[in-house]
Amino acid sequence: SAVISQKPSRDICQRGTSLTIQCQVDSQVTMMFWYRQQPGQSLTLIATANQGSEATYESGFVIDKFPISRPNLTFSTLTVSNMSPEDSSIYLCSVEGTSDNEQFFGPGTRLTVL
Amino acid sequence: QKEVEQDPGPLSVPEGAIVSLNCTYSNSAFQYFMWYRQYSRKGPELLMYTYSSGNKEDGRFTAQVDKSSKYISLFIRDSQPSDSATYLCAMSRAGGYQKVTFGIGTKLQVIP
Numbered sequence: 001s002a003v004i005s006q007k008p009s010r011d012i013c014q015r016g017t018s019l020t021i022q023c024q025v026d027s028q029v030t031m032m033f034w035y036r037q038q039p040g041q042s043l044t045l046i047a048t049a050n051q052g053s054e055a056t057y058e059s060g061f062v063i064d065k066f067p068i069s070r071p072n073l074t075f076s077t078l079t080v081s082n083m084s085p086e087d088s089s090i091y092l093c094s095v096e097g098t099s100d101n102e103q104f105f106g107p108g109t110r111l112t113v114l
Numbered sequence: 115q116k117e118v119e120q121d122p123g124p125l126s127v128p129e130g131a132i133v134s135l136n137c138t139y140s141n142s143a144f145q146y147f148m149w150y151r152q153y154s155r156k157g158p159e160l161l162m163y164t165y166s167s168g169n170k171e172d173g174r175f176t177a178q179v180d181k182s183s184k185y186i187s188l189f190i191r192d193s194q195p196s197d198s199a200t201y202l203c204a205m206s207r208a209g210g211y212q213k214v215t216f217g218i219g220t221k222l223q224v225i226p
Contacts, residue, residue, distance in 0.1 A: 001160070004157075031211060040122070040218070041218065042116075042118070042120075042202075042215075042216045042217055042218045042219070043158070043202065043204075043216040045213060045214070058213075092157055092158075094157075096211070097160070099163060100146060100206075100208065100210070100211070100212075101146045101148075101206040101211065101212055101214055102148070102160065102163055103160070103214060104160060105150075105157035105158045105159070106157050107156055107157045108155075108156070108157050110155070
């Protein structure tokens with residue numbers, strides 16, 4: 001399985017600011033995914049990021065709020081823009097595995113917005 | 115109704131017990147079924163991956179899928195304190211890459 005790292009591991013931010021989360025993989029992967037995990041809720045897919053194309057966002061998530069970059073096959077960033085306390089969550093990146101729909105997750109970024 | 119239902123627990127069992135974790139789902143198109151284990155302050159880790167119906171065993175872990183009942187289970191034999199974690203079921207349709215839908219996760223505590 002791929003080894004995935006995320007930076008920062010946690011952060012406390014002020015309302016109205018933005019935070020960029022980095023995801024680095026130790027091998028080249030076509031598909032990377034960004035999820036949000038809020039207390040008491042299931043893992044929710046924010047968007048799918050393929051290298052060389054625009055990210056595909058799920059219903060309820062928009063590019064202006066969660067811009068994503070995917071400059072190469074081992075790296076992606078997710079920005080949480082104009083943050084509010086409702087954005088407090090764990091943000092996880094994942095990558096495709098070798099089997100259909102298999103995914104491997106990074107350690108997550110724990111975000112608190114004051 | 116959610117596509118995937120999972121009791122969030124918490125579930126507390128004594129060490130050595132057999133643990134049964136379950137999910138039900140409503141989408142009959144789901145073909146891939148997965149179980150992830152998530153320790154506190156860590157990302158989910160893939161435990162079991164099965165396609166369609168049947169059983170799959172890996173050490174102390176057994177995954178069962180009953181598509182006729184839309185019901186999946188994960189059994190843990192001889193549970194250990196190190197099994198204390200949140201277990202998430204996940205599932206998806208077949209046919210290239212398909213979005214994975216997750217359950218809310220069941221928090222398990224194995225008491226020494």
